Amino acid sequence: MSDIIRKATRESYGETLRDLADKYENLVVLDADLAAATKTAIFKKAYPQRFFDCGIAEANMMGVAAGLAACGKIPFASTFAMFAAGRAYEIVRNSIGYPHLNVKIGATHAGISVGEDGATHQCNEDIALMRTIPGMTIINPADDVEARQAVEAAINYAGPVYMRFGRLAVPVFNDKNSYKFELGKGVVLREGTDVTIIATGLMVYEALEASKTLSDEGISARVVNIHTIKPLDTELVCRCASDTGVIVTVEEHSIIGGLGSAVSEAVTGCCPVPVVRIGVNDEYGCSGPAVELLKKFGLCAENIVAKTKEALKLKR
Numbered sequence: 248m249s250d251i252i253r254k255a256t257r258e259s260y261g262e263t264l265r266d267l268a269d270k271y272e273n274l275v276v277l278d279a280d281l282a283a284a285t286k287t288a289i290f291k292k293a294y295p296q297r298f299f300d301c302g303i304a305e306a307n308m309m310g311v312a313a314g315l316a317a318c319g320k321i322p323f324a325s326t327f328a329m330f331a332a333g334r335a336y337e338i339v340r341n342s343i344g345y346p347h348l349n350v351k352i353g354a355t356h357a358g359i360s361v362g363e364d365g366a367t368h369q370c371n372e373d374i375a376l377m378r379t380i381p382g383m384t385i386i387n388p389a390d391d392v393e394a395r396q397a398v399e400a401a402i403n404y405a406g407p408v409y410m411r412f413g414r415l416a417v418p419v420f421n422d423k424n425s426y427k428f429e430l431g432k433g434v435v436l437r438e439g440t441d442v443t444i445i446a447t448g449l450m451v452y453e454a455l456e457a458s459k460t461l462s463d464e465g466i467s468a469r470v471v472n473i474h475t476i477k478p479l480d481t482e483l484v485c486r487c488a489s490d491t492g493v494i495v496t497v498e499e500h501s502i503i504g505g506l507g508s509a510v511s512e513a514v515t516g517c518c519p520v521p522v523v524r525i526g527v528n529d530e531y532g533c534s535g536p537a538v539e540l541l542k543k544f545g546l547c548a549e550n551i552v553a554k555t556k557e558a559l560k561l562k563r
Contacts, residue, residue, distance in 0.1 A: 252391075253416040256449075257355040259394035260412050261286025264323060265293045271402055273319060277312055279305045279326040284414075285355045287325045305330040309338040309350070316348040321402055324350060328357035328411060332373035343407050344380040351401045351408045358499035359527060359544060360415040360449065362537035369532035375504025377409040378477050384430070385477040387411040387506075389451035392421035393474055396428035404430060413499075415537045417449045433480035439469030442555055442562075443487035446497040447473045447506045450525075450546060454497050457551035468555060479509050485517035492562045494522045495555050499546055502526040521561035525554050 264276055264287065277299045282288040291298040301308035305326050312324040324331070331354040332339070343350045359369045377383050386401065386408060388394035394412065401408040436451070437458050446454035451472045458468040469491060473480065488494055494514065496507040507524030514522055527544055541547055545554075 252419045254391040254419055255414055255416045256388055256391065256394040256412040257284075257286050257414060259388075259391045260353055260355065260398060260410070261289035263395045263398040264290040267399060267402065268294050268297065271321060273321045274402065275299065275315060275320050275322050277301055277308050277322055277324045279303060279308050279330065281326055284327070285325045285353065287353070305335040306338045309335045310342050312350045313342040313346070313348050316350045322350055323353050325353040325355065327368060328354035328370035328373045329368050332376045332409070333370060336376055340380050344383055347382050347406055349405055349407070351410065353410050353412065355412040356414045357411045358413065358448070359532040359540045359546075360413055360499060360537040362414070362540060363534050365534035366531040371499075371501045371527045371532065372504070373409075373411065374476055374500050374506070375508070378504060378509065380407075382406060383477065384408045384475070385411070386430075386475055387448040388474055389448055389472055390417060390421055391419045392423045392426050393428060396426070397474065400428050400430045411448065413449055415449065418452045420452055420455065428474070431475045431478045431480060433483040434472040434474070435469065435483070436472055437468070437470040439467040439491065441467045441491060442493050442495060442559055443469040443471060443491045444495045444497060444551065444555060445471045445473055445484065445487070445506065445510055447476060448499055450497040450499055453546065453548045454551055456548035457555065460548065460552050461555060466555070466559070473506060476506055476509055479513055481513045481517070484510055484513045488514045488518040488520045492520050493558050494520060495525060495551070495558050496522060497525045497546070497551055499541070500526055502528060521558060523554055523558040523561070525551060
């Protein structure tokens with residue numbers, strides 16, 4: 248474990264915006280007085296004339312981003328997930344989603360891994376909220392390599408995109424030389440025949456670790472990374488349901504309205520099989536060290552192993 252590189256995807260976000268600025272001259276970045284935390288300060292330092300601090304006024308920032316997009320710019324509106332999806336929801340819905348404007352929302356500090364900031368800032372509802380907006384694309388990258396490619400994919404996509412980034416440094420497991428991000432396409436990271444574990448964001452690495460333990464115990468688990476939650480790779484999800492007969496979903500988000508819900512909806516329509524959802528139950532988070540909170544809420548390899556074994560008992 249000591250040789251594993253760890254990096255927060257919010258850092259990948261800030262660095263990639265800076266690195267792509269010359270390539271995409273219409274790219275501009277907005278923030279709501281949180282540039283140091285969202286890492287957009289990296290872009291600000293290099294391109295101050297293309298950076299706009301809108302202050303602690305997230306709804307107004309989304310409106311400004313909408314105006315910039317209408318003028319031909321590619322704005323990245325950046326703030327914490329709680330404020331981007333929660334506080335500014337109505338503006339995102341009506342001023343960005345309804346006219347289908349080319350605004351990219353960089354939502355950092357998502358999930359309970361925000362840690363000591365506590366329940367008020369631990370946004371476990373953002374994916375559910377953004378899924379309800381027609382035409383909104385939702386990306387939740389798993390590591391640094393995926394996050395960097397996802398940012399450029401968002402730039403090249405015409406329409407609103409909600410991107411979810413974390414505060415916690417997480418393992419970088421994708422190979423930057425071979426990995427290729429494809430919007431709307433899930434990635435099979437490990438083949439298996441007994442059960443499919445579908446994960447997103449920082450839970451992907453935990454799912455991989457869980458699959459290794461399950462393998463040692465004679466259980467063949469397929470692991471799938473769903474980085475684009477909307478549009479969902481329904482074809483892959485349904486194939487997994489048909490192949491393995493049971494699915495376990497894992498997300499650092501509420502089990503209501505997120506990845507688990509999206510997968511359940513897809514499976515119901517194509518190949519009904521049991522779906523066991525691992526995530527934050529119908530409850531708020533609490534303050535504490537990020538790693539400890541993840542374990543407390545069962546968002547760890549050990550719990551994935553336990554829940555997968557239970558899921559296998561549901562196979563018909």
